[in-house]
Amino acid sequence: MKIPKTLKEMPLTPLSLPTIGSMGKTGTWRTFRPIIDYSKCTKCTLCWIYCPDAAITRRDDDSPEIDYEYCKGCGICANECPVKAIAMKREEE
Ligand code: SF4
Numbered sequence: 735m736k737i738p739k740t741l742k743e744m745p746l747t748p749l750s751l752p753t754i755g756s757m758g759k760t761g762t763w764r765t766f767r768p769i770i771d772y773s774k775c776t777k778c779t780l781c782w783i784y785c786p787d788a789a790i791t792r793r794d795d796d797s798p799e800i801d802y803e804y805c806k807g808c809g810i811c812a813n814e815c816p817v818k819a820i821a822m823k824r825e826e827e
């Protein structure tokens with residue numbers, strides 16, 4: 735496998751395991767829901783890299799998109815976001 739040298743060379747699907755769906759629809763586990771404020775997002779892709787459920791995809795312009803069927807609300811993305819563009823909100827809010 736050719737090792738990507740730039741972000742643009744990295745595939746849009748995550749490199750890490752587990753892959754989407756390997757533990758079922760983990761979105762049903764969620765108590766808190768991450769909400770991205772796109773006006774703050776710098777498209778650094780850190781949330782996409784850190785999400786342990788591969789529930790964040792990278793759009794063509796590198797902005798992140800959360801798949802709520804698989805996001806289990808762990809909050810890692812919100813914790814790692816350097817500009818605090820992700821807020822964790824209670825599901826019932
Ligand atoms: S809260 Fe963030 S890091 Fe955790 S599963 Fe959902 S999208 Fe991934």
Ligand code: SF4
Pocket residue numbers: 770774775776777778779780781782797798814815816817818819820
């Ligand atoms: S970590 Fe924050 S700034 Fe970086 S892409 Fe994700 S939401 Fe945007």
